Amino acid sequence: MRIALLPTLILLAFSPLAHSQTPTPTMPPAAAPAADPSKPLATVNGKEIPALYGELVKREMAQGQPDSPELDARVRESLINLELLSRAATDKGLDKDPRLAAALDIRRKDQLAKAYLEDYIKAHPVTDAEVQAAYDKAKAGPIEPEYRARHILVSTEAEAKKVIADLGKKAKFETLAKKMSKDPGSAKNGGALDWADRRAFVPEFSEALASLKKGETTQTPVKTQFGYHVIRLDDTRQPKLPELNAVRDEIVKQLQQQRVRDAVTAARANAKVE
Known part of the structure:
Protein backbone atom coordinates (compact mmCIF):
# COMPACT_ATOMS: atom_id res chain seq x y z
CA MET A 1 0.00 0.00 0.00
CA GLN A 21 26.00 25.72 -0.94
CA THR A 22 29.21 24.08 -2.13
CA PRO A 23 29.74 20.34 -1.80
CA THR A 24 32.97 19.33 -0.11
CA PRO A 25 34.30 16.15 -1.74
CA THR A 26 36.38 15.19 1.29
CA MET A 27 33.56 15.79 3.77
CA PRO A 28 30.34 14.17 2.44
CA GLY A 93 -1.43 24.15 22.25
CA LEU A 94 -1.72 24.47 18.48
CA ASP A 95 -3.00 20.90 18.26
CA LYS A 96 -6.20 22.15 19.93
CA ASP A 97 -6.99 24.40 16.96
CA PRO A 98 -10.29 23.10 15.46
CA ARG A 99 -9.18 23.82 11.89
CA LEU A 100 -5.93 21.91 12.36
CA ALA A 101 -7.78 19.03 13.99
CA ALA A 102 -10.20 18.96 11.06
CA ALA A 103 -7.34 19.01 8.54
CA LEU A 104 -5.59 16.13 10.31
CA ASP A 105 -8.83 14.14 10.44
CA ILE A 106 -9.44 14.68 6.72
CA ARG A 107 -5.86 13.60 5.92
CA ARG A 108 -6.27 10.46 8.02
CA LYS A 109 -9.58 9.57 6.37
CA ASP A 110 -8.12 10.27 2.93
CA GLN A 111 -5.29 7.80 3.57
CA LEU A 112 -7.74 5.21 4.91
CA ALA A 113 -10.00 5.64 1.87
CA LYS A 114 -7.05 5.19 -0.49
CA ALA A 115 -5.95 2.09 1.39
CA TYR A 116 -9.48 0.66 1.17
CA LEU A 117 -9.72 1.31 -2.57
CA GLU A 118 -6.31 -0.25 -3.21
CA ASP A 119 -7.41 -3.29 -1.22
CA TYR A 120 -10.73 -3.41 -3.11
CA ILE A 121 -8.99 -3.30 -6.49
CA LYS A 122 -6.56 -5.99 -5.38
CA ALA A 123 -9.47 -8.17 -4.26
CA HIS A 124 -11.31 -7.53 -7.54
CA PRO A 125 -8.54 -7.58 -10.18
CA VAL A 126 -9.23 -6.69 -13.79
CA THR A 127 -9.17 -9.88 -15.86
CA ASP A 128 -7.92 -10.43 -19.40
CA ALA A 129 -11.47 -11.35 -20.38
CA GLU A 130 -12.75 -7.98 -19.17
CA VAL A 131 -10.03 -6.14 -21.07
CA GLN A 132 -10.86 -8.06 -24.24
CA ALA A 133 -14.59 -7.42 -23.81
CA ALA A 134 -14.03 -3.68 -23.34
CA TYR A 135 -11.82 -3.59 -26.43
CA ASP A 136 -14.33 -5.54 -28.53
CA LYS A 137 -17.13 -3.20 -27.42
CA ALA A 138 -15.13 -0.15 -28.46
CA LYS A 139 -14.21 -1.81 -31.75
CA ALA A 140 -17.84 -2.63 -32.55
CA GLY A 141 -19.14 0.82 -31.70
CA PRO A 142 -18.96 4.01 -33.74
CA ILE A 143 -15.58 5.70 -33.83
CA GLU A 144 -15.59 9.48 -33.57
CA PRO A 145 -14.12 11.08 -36.71
CA GLU A 146 -11.13 13.37 -36.39
CA TYR A 147 -11.05 16.90 -37.77
CA ARG A 148 -8.26 19.01 -39.20
CA ALA A 149 -9.35 22.62 -38.82
CA ARG A 150 -8.14 26.20 -38.72
CA HIS A 151 -9.57 29.02 -36.69
CA ILE A 152 -9.15 32.71 -36.06
CA LEU A 153 -9.86 33.86 -32.51
CA VAL A 154 -10.75 37.51 -31.87
CA SER A 155 -12.14 39.43 -28.90
CA THR A 156 -15.35 40.89 -30.33
CA GLU A 157 -18.19 39.84 -32.58
CA ALA A 158 -17.51 42.85 -34.80
CA GLU A 159 -13.93 41.69 -35.39
CA ALA A 160 -15.14 38.20 -36.25
CA LYS A 161 -17.67 39.58 -38.73
CA LYS A 162 -14.93 41.63 -40.37
CA VAL A 163 -12.79 38.50 -40.73
CA ILE A 164 -15.70 36.70 -42.40
CA ALA A 165 -16.25 39.67 -44.71
CA ASP A 166 -12.56 39.80 -45.64
CA LEU A 167 -12.60 36.08 -46.41
CA GLY A 168 -15.56 36.73 -48.69
CA LYS A 169 -13.35 39.19 -50.54
CA LYS A 170 -10.82 36.42 -51.20
CA ALA A 171 -8.46 37.24 -48.32
CA LYS A 172 -6.35 34.23 -47.34
CA PHE A 173 -7.43 32.54 -44.12
CA GLU A 174 -3.83 31.77 -43.13
CA THR A 175 -2.76 35.40 -43.57
CA LEU A 176 -5.66 36.75 -41.51
CA ALA A 177 -4.98 34.19 -38.78
CA LYS A 178 -1.35 35.24 -38.46
CA LYS A 179 -2.36 38.90 -38.39
CA MET A 180 -5.50 38.88 -36.22
CA SER A 181 -5.87 35.67 -34.21
CA LYS A 182 -5.35 35.90 -30.46
CA ASP A 183 -4.62 32.19 -30.13
CA PRO A 184 -0.81 32.15 -29.88
CA GLY A 185 -0.62 28.41 -30.33
CA SER A 186 -2.22 28.37 -33.78
CA ALA A 187 -1.89 31.93 -35.11
CA LYS A 188 1.75 31.49 -36.12
CA ASN A 189 0.70 28.41 -38.13
CA GLY A 190 -2.05 30.20 -40.00
CA GLY A 191 -4.69 29.12 -37.50
CA ALA A 192 -3.98 25.41 -38.00
CA LEU A 193 -5.08 23.03 -35.24
CA ASP A 194 -3.88 19.47 -34.72
CA TRP A 195 -5.99 16.50 -35.74
CA ALA A 196 -8.58 15.92 -33.01
CA ASP A 197 -12.08 14.60 -32.48
CA ARG A 198 -14.93 16.78 -31.25
CA ARG A 199 -14.28 15.96 -27.60
CA ALA A 200 -11.09 18.03 -27.72
CA PHE A 201 -13.05 21.27 -28.16
CA VAL A 202 -15.53 23.26 -26.10
CA PRO A 203 -19.17 22.45 -27.05
CA GLU A 204 -19.87 25.59 -29.10
CA PHE A 205 -16.72 25.12 -31.18
CA SER A 206 -17.38 21.39 -31.53
CA GLU A 207 -20.95 21.88 -32.80
CA ALA A 208 -19.89 24.49 -35.35
CA LEU A 209 -17.04 22.29 -36.58
CA ALA A 210 -19.29 19.25 -37.01
CA SER A 211 -21.74 21.29 -39.11
CA LEU A 212 -19.12 22.13 -41.73
CA LYS A 213 -18.24 20.24 -44.87
CA LYS A 214 -14.66 19.92 -46.04
CA GLY A 215 -13.37 23.32 -47.18
CA GLU A 216 -16.25 25.30 -45.63
CA THR A 217 -15.89 28.23 -43.23
CA THR A 218 -18.39 29.35 -40.60
CA GLN A 219 -20.44 32.28 -41.89
CA THR A 220 -21.36 33.61 -38.45
CA PRO A 221 -19.05 34.16 -35.46
CA VAL A 222 -18.83 31.25 -33.03
CA LYS A 223 -18.86 32.51 -29.46
CA THR A 224 -17.06 30.53 -26.73
CA GLN A 225 -15.55 31.31 -23.36
CA PHE A 226 -12.37 32.34 -25.17
CA GLY A 227 -13.91 34.90 -27.51
CA TYR A 228 -15.24 34.75 -31.07
CA HIS A 229 -14.03 32.20 -33.61
CA VAL A 230 -14.09 31.92 -37.36
CA ILE A 231 -13.56 28.25 -38.22
CA ARG A 232 -12.57 26.46 -41.42
CA LEU A 233 -12.70 22.69 -41.81
CA ASP A 234 -9.78 21.50 -43.91
CA ASP A 235 -10.20 17.73 -43.70
CA THR A 236 -11.68 14.79 -41.80
CA ARG A 237 -10.54 11.22 -41.30
CA GLN A 238 -11.77 8.05 -39.68
CA PRO A 239 -9.13 6.90 -37.20
CA LYS A 240 -8.25 3.24 -36.84
CA LEU A 241 -8.63 1.61 -33.47
CA PRO A 242 -5.15 0.73 -32.11
CA GLU A 243 -4.24 -2.90 -31.53
CA LEU A 244 -5.22 -4.26 -28.12
CA ASN A 245 -1.65 -4.46 -26.84
CA ALA A 246 -1.17 -0.75 -27.53
CA VAL A 247 -4.13 0.29 -25.38
CA ARG A 248 -4.24 -2.51 -22.81
CA ASP A 249 -2.83 -0.39 -19.97
CA GLU A 250 -5.32 2.40 -20.68
CA ILE A 251 -8.23 -0.06 -20.68
CA VAL A 252 -7.04 -1.57 -17.39
CA LYS A 253 -6.93 1.90 -15.82
CA GLN A 254 -10.45 2.64 -17.04
CA LEU A 255 -11.75 -0.63 -15.63
CA GLN A 256 -9.98 0.04 -12.33
CA GLN A 257 -11.67 3.44 -12.20
CA GLN A 258 -14.96 1.60 -12.64
CA ARG A 259 -13.98 -0.62 -9.71
CA VAL A 260 -13.52 2.54 -7.62
CA ARG A 261 -16.97 3.79 -8.63
CA ASP A 262 -18.41 0.39 -7.75
CA ALA A 263 -16.80 0.53 -4.31
CA VAL A 264 -18.16 4.01 -3.65
CA THR A 265 -21.63 3.00 -4.86
CA ALA A 266 -21.62 -0.06 -2.59
CA ALA A 267 -20.52 2.00 0.41
CA ARG A 268 -23.22 4.61 -0.17
CA ALA A 269 -25.94 1.99 -0.74
CA ASN A 270 -25.86 0.95 2.92
CA ALA A 271 -25.25 4.40 4.34
CA LYS A 272 -27.73 6.73 5.99
CA VAL A 273 -26.92 10.19 4.67
CA GLU A 274 -28.95 13.12 5.95
Missing part, protein backbone atom coordinates in the same frame (compact mmCIF):
# COMPACT_ATOMS: atom_id res chain seq x y z
CA ARG A 2 1.39 3.39 -0.96
CA ILE A 3 0.90 6.22 1.53
CA ALA A 4 1.13 9.70 0.06
CA LEU A 5 3.02 12.25 2.13
CA LEU A 6 2.91 15.89 1.13
CA PRO A 7 6.44 17.36 0.97
CA THR A 8 7.05 19.83 3.78
CA LEU A 9 9.44 22.41 2.43
CA ILE A 10 10.06 23.94 5.82
CA LEU A 11 11.68 20.71 6.96
CA LEU A 12 14.19 20.80 4.14
CA ALA A 13 14.79 24.50 4.74
CA PHE A 14 15.78 23.79 8.34
CA SER A 15 17.84 20.73 7.43
CA PRO A 16 21.59 21.33 7.63
CA LEU A 17 21.97 19.60 4.28
CA ALA A 18 19.73 22.16 2.61
CA HIS A 19 22.13 24.99 3.50
CA SER A 20 25.19 23.40 1.97
CA PRO A 29 27.17 14.42 4.54
CA ALA A 30 27.03 11.81 7.24
CA ALA A 31 24.78 8.95 6.21
CA ALA A 32 21.92 7.90 8.42
CA PRO A 33 22.32 4.54 10.13
CA ALA A 34 21.24 1.62 7.97
CA ALA A 35 17.51 1.09 8.34
CA ASP A 36 16.75 -1.72 10.74
CA PRO A 37 13.00 -2.39 11.14
CA SER A 38 13.61 -3.46 14.74
CA LYS A 39 15.40 -0.24 15.70
CA PRO A 40 14.28 3.40 15.63
CA LEU A 41 15.64 5.69 12.95
CA ALA A 42 16.48 8.22 15.67
CA THR A 43 15.51 9.13 19.22
CA VAL A 44 14.56 12.75 19.91
CA ASN A 45 14.15 13.86 23.52
CA GLY A 46 13.41 10.27 24.45
CA LYS A 47 10.82 9.82 21.64
CA GLU A 48 11.66 7.12 19.11
CA ILE A 49 11.16 7.71 15.38
CA PRO A 50 10.30 4.31 13.86
CA ALA A 51 12.34 3.11 10.89
CA LEU A 52 9.06 2.69 9.01
CA TYR A 53 8.64 6.48 9.01
CA GLY A 54 11.95 6.75 7.21
CA GLU A 55 10.87 4.28 4.55
CA LEU A 56 7.67 6.22 3.83
CA VAL A 57 9.31 9.64 3.70
CA LYS A 58 12.23 8.32 1.66
CA ARG A 59 9.86 7.01 -0.99
CA GLU A 60 8.35 10.49 -1.37
CA MET A 61 11.60 12.43 -1.23
CA ALA A 62 13.45 10.18 -3.68
CA GLN A 63 11.43 11.38 -6.71
CA GLY A 64 13.07 8.70 -8.84
CA GLN A 65 16.58 9.34 -7.52
CA PRO A 66 18.75 6.33 -6.75
CA ASP A 67 19.26 5.35 -3.13
CA SER A 68 22.24 7.07 -1.52
CA PRO A 69 23.74 7.95 1.88
CA GLU A 70 22.87 11.59 1.20
CA LEU A 71 19.20 10.74 0.71
CA ASP A 72 19.18 8.66 3.89
CA ALA A 73 20.67 11.61 5.77
CA ARG A 74 18.09 14.03 4.36
CA VAL A 75 15.26 11.72 5.37
CA ARG A 76 16.62 11.32 8.89
CA GLU A 77 17.19 15.06 9.38
CA SER A 78 13.72 15.86 8.03
CA LEU A 79 12.05 13.45 10.43
CA ILE A 80 14.04 14.83 13.37
CA ASN A 81 12.91 18.34 12.41
CA LEU A 82 9.35 17.09 12.04
CA GLU A 83 9.40 15.59 15.54
CA LEU A 84 10.88 18.74 17.09
CA LEU A 85 8.51 21.16 15.36
CA SER A 86 5.40 19.06 15.92
CA ARG A 87 6.30 18.77 19.62
CA ALA A 88 6.80 22.55 19.78
CA ALA A 89 3.37 23.04 18.21
CA THR A 90 1.78 20.65 20.71
CA ASP A 91 3.50 22.33 23.66
CA LYS A 92 2.07 25.63 22.43
